[in-house]
Amino acid sequence: MTDLSRNGSAGVSAADPAPIAPFSRAWLTARWVPLVLFAALALLPFVADWAGEGFYITLFTRIMILAIAAVSLDLILGYGAMVSFGHAAYLGIGAYVIGILDYHAVGNAWIGWPLGIAVSAVAALLIGAVSLKTRGVYFIMITLAFAQMLYFAATSLSRYGGDDGLTIWGRNTVPGLDGWLDLEDRTTYYYVVFVCLLLVYLLCRALVTSRFGRVIRGAKENEQRMRAVGFNPYVYRLVAFTLSGAMAGLAGVLLANHAEFVSPAYMAWTRSGELIVMVVLGGMGTLHGAIIGAISFLMLEEILSGLWQHWKVIFGPLLILLVLFARGGIVGWLEKRRHG
Amino acid sequence: MEILLLVQTLNGLQLGILLFLIAAGLTLVFGIMDFINLAHGVQYMIGAYLAATVTLATGSFFLGLLIALPLAFVIGIGFERLVLRHLYDRDHLDQVLATFGIILFLNELVKIIWGPTPIAYPGPALLSGTIPVMDGFGYPVYRLAIIGAGIGVAILLWFLVSRTRAGMLVRAGASNARMVSALGVDIQRLFMLVFGFGAMLAGFAGMMAGPILSVEPGMGDNVLILAFVVIVIGGIGSIRGALVGALVVGLVDTLGRSFLSDILKLFVSPSAANDVGPALASMLIYILMAAILFFRPAGLLPVKSGR
Known part of the structure; x- marks a missing residue:
């Protein structure tokens, strides 16, 4: 591609994750x-139970699951x-x-969860191997096209529900930990998801500060220089x-267990778009921004869709305004506000 | 079998022609401005809805076409001036997000105005009926007319792009926009016109497709992604590439869906073929895209770019 300079220097520059001076704002x-964020999420079930609003435990379980996906997207979108x-x-x-495992009567989390992660990783490896050969608009279109391919493949899996999706008969079991880890329990499952989110966040945090992360960020800033220093x-x-x-x-593994249902709609291209919206809304290249973005987006969806079924007529223009006038997302705004 | 093959080849051609109409405008916008416009698919949807409304109100398909075409052009230019113009010098991510916002808005607006259920409108009475293509078998005239109209537009586009001054500027803009601008051409105005024209072509595709497909909210989304595949296969910015890519995608997709299961039965058990066939058929064009990208990363007929 010819737009190396665009992708290289300007690139995705809303919230640059360059080294930050210690003790600055x-x-x-x-x-x-992030500390306040995770503390609040950890306490949420207590508050919800105390207020008698158990519904929020279920809602925030879903929010945290999509936040995991958003954080994982921020890793490559915001930093790379x-x-x-x-x-x-x-x-x-x-x-x-x-x-599919559940359809074949395999409900063991020790089998399903690693397998789910591994199959996704292999798919990402294959798709990435082709897509990453290209840059710019090509990359966007190709990742979109491959996702659509998998979407249509899922809709034609007539054995596993096709278009209508597949109902899962109960959440996974965790043999060996049966006594105290019952995923059917709302609060237990909330904390399982919470721990997953925390681990994913910490892993990504460690990745971006490592040498590996520096290479990724360096290649975003200036690919040619990275090559010159000897990295591929x-x-x-x-x-x-x-x-x-x-x-x-x-x-995805968590979402299937949460909803006890799987359908091609999980990989609809609008869902991919929404994940990008979450990352940008919260503030790209900060990781915790993706979590804040997921909470904000899904709460907004929850509230607006309760008010009016055609809420997207409002949300679409809001998104355009966000892009045109409010770069840096919520985290960017928080930083600016603290600057005074 | 031969009849089925012939019919499906014609259907594939017809899908390819529709995809070409959509991809032609899109590839120019990509090529000239390096701008990714997700909202191109909704122009196709809007074209279909406008044509449906006028046709149902007046009872004349051609009147519907006559009124809907300029409207699609104006709506395209309206979005260019209101939103897209402010995003040319932004990175691709901003362009993706803002045009995604336009899609959310328009898909929902269409639901409010016309309701969520599909609407149908008749094609022109003049083109109803079938033409016998093989003894005892007829093919709908209207579908042949779509192929004919598409070929007509392709020739018109070829003439406009390679034989007129405006077309020369478009080609120049596709290979080096900054240079064209430096030579005193108002590139912004040129782009606005190209954008409006592209929107009109996509709308035209929607109007033609309306009588044979269902007109419903979100109908442009899948078409948009198919158009992306077309452009990636053909090469960004190339109209000839868009034509070749569109025909390849149209034919491979249509023929794959009707024959792949049968072909698979030659190699594996029938039940396995019936299980795998449809899924594989729906993945075929994307696998083709990956293969083409692997061997020719810039597409089959790339524009030689000086940028």
Whole structure:
């Protein structure tokens, strides 16, 4: 492609994850926001139970699951400028692994969960291997096309429900931990998802600060320079893409267990678009921004869709305004506000 | 078997022609401005809805076409001026998000105005009936007319792009927009016109497809992604590439869906073929795209770019 300069230097630049000076405002935001966020999420079930609003435990379980997918997308989108417009595909694959295993009467989490993650990772590896050969609009279109391919493949799996999807008869069991890990229990499952989100967040955090993450970020800033120093950005990008797909696969595994239902709609291309919206709304390239974005987007959806079934007529223009006038997302706004 | 093959080949051609009408405008917008426009598919939907409304109100398909075409052009230009113009110098992610917003808005607006259920409208009475293509078998005239109209538009486009001054500017813009701008051409206006024209072509495809497909909210989304596949196969910015890519996608997809299961039965058990066939058929064009990308990353007929 010819737009190396665009992708290289300007790239995706809303919230640059460049080194932050210790004890600066941005540094404090980067520390405090995730801490407060996870503390609030950890306490949420207690508050919900106390207020008698158990519905919020279920809602936030779903929100955290999609937040895992959003964080995994932020890893490649925010730090590597890889605009994957097909991320819902890995979510769907993870979910379908659980659904298909359940259809064949395998409900063991020790089998299903690693398998769901592994199959998603392999799919991401294959799709990434082809897509990452290209840049710019090609990359966007190709990731979108591959996700659509998997979507149509899922709709034609007539044995596993086809268009209508597949009902799962009960959540996975965890043999060996049966006594105290009953996934059917609402609060237990909430904390399982919470721990998954925390682990994914910490893993991504560790990745972006590692040497590996520096290569990814460096290749985003200036690919030619990275090559000159002796790195092959393609390999690093592919590894990041695969890891990201694997984490989205975990989100799919959790989503299938949460909804006890799997359908091609999980990998609809609009879902991929919504994941990008979550990341950008929260603030790209910050990881916790993706979580905030997922909460904001899904709460907004919850509230607006309760008010008016045609809420997307309002949301569409809001999204355009967000792009035109509010770059940096919510985390960017928080940082600016603290600057005073 | 031969009849089925002939019919499906014609159906494939017809899908390819519709895809070409959509991809032609899209590939120019990509090529000239390096702009990714997801909202191109909704132009196809809007074309179909406009034609449906006028046709049902007046009872004349041709009147519907006559009124809906300029309207599609105006709506395309309206979106260019309101939203897209402000995104040319932004990165691709911003363009994706904003045009995604347009899609959400228009798909929902269509639901509010016309309702969520599909609407149907008749093709022109003049083109009803069938033509005997083989003894004892007829093919609908209207479907042949779509192929004919598409070929007509392809020739018109070829003439416009390769034989007129405006077309020369478009070609120049596709290979080096900055240089064209430096030579004193108002590239913004040129792009606005190309955009409006592309929107009109997509709308035209929608109007033609309306009588044989269902007109419903979101009908442009799948078509958009197919058009992406077409452009990736053909090469960004190339109209000839769009034509070749569209015909390949149309034929492979249609023929794959009707014959792949039967072909598979030659190699595996019938029940396995029936299980795998449909899924594989729906994946065929994407696998083809991956293969073409692997060997020719810039597509089959790439534009030689000086940028």
